[in-house]
């Protein structure tokens with residue numbers, strides 16, 4: 020059995036898939052956790068085919084009780100619990116007048132509550148096992164600077180940076196760290212959908228929609244999911260032991276702080 024276990028939500032595709040595969044390569048046994056358990060199973064199988072250890076778990080991160088049970092199941096099946104990556108999220112395109120109470124509740128529940136339940140469940144498990152665990156949450160460049168057309172999404176990502184800072188303060192005395200990663204514009208199904216919606220709303224095509232986000236990337240290219248996974252691997256590993264409460268921006272130089 021691998022010595023360390025990582026629990027990655029939204030692990031079935033996009034950034035979460037790249038994180039799952041990277042952490043497995045770095046020696047973690049990985050729980051690939053997603054609503055879409057079939058796709059999560061394919062990612063887990065690909066990890067195993069490469070000599071790694073992985074299981075797939077079905078979870079809706081907005082369900083607090085189910086989240087807690089999933090953490091117990093993973094610790095039981097993989098024999099430890101060391102790192103949680105709260106990566107799952109929704110990214111709806113929402114010009115101001117399109118936000119309804121129902122959409123607000125849905126996105127807040129998945130992005131913000133789904134991250135908070137992950138922090139709670141992981142903290143409980145770290146305490147039970149006496150672990151100096153690592154909590155790693157998905158923010159976004161859109162959670163550092165408000166992005167046009169993304170009022171609801173940006174709000175959830177600002178909230179995630181805030182709750183990460185509080186977790187870092189609350190858990191530091193126990194040696195548990197909490198950090199966030201803020202990807203820029205990453206080639207995943209979420210970002211392709213946002214580019215499509217923004218283009219469509221402006222009467223333009225997907226490429227135009229993407230260009231509204233990508234024009235300020237200093238490094239001159241969109242991000243691959245693996246660029247983000249590399250930063251998460253650093254946060255999951257021992258080289259980041261003295262870092263807590265931070266948001267690491269992985270955006271190819273869209274913003275400078």
Ligand SMILES: NC(=O)C1=CN([C@@H]2O[C@H](COP(=O)(O)OP(=O)(O)OC[C@H]3O[C@@H](n4cnc5c(N)ncnc54)[C@H](O)[C@@H]3O)[C@@H](O)[C@H]2O)C=CC1
Pocket residue numbers: 028029030031032033034035052053054055078079080081106107108109110129133157158159160161201202203204205206207208209210
């Ligand atoms: N793609 C991008 O450019 C950026 C993405 N991010 C963030 O990175 C994270 C991953 O994004 P992508 O890979 O692009 O997204 P994606 O939409 O391609 O994949 C998200 C995954 O999360 C799963 N998921 C959605 N709701 C869930 C729920 N309630 N419970 C469990 N799993 C659920 C989906 O099934 C899917 O497998 C998200 O938090 C996103 O907000 C942040 C900045 C930029």
Ligand SMILES: CC(=O)C(C)=O
Pocket residue numbers: 110159160161166202203204209210213232
């Ligand atoms: C989807 C996202 O997080 C963006 C555009 O930053």
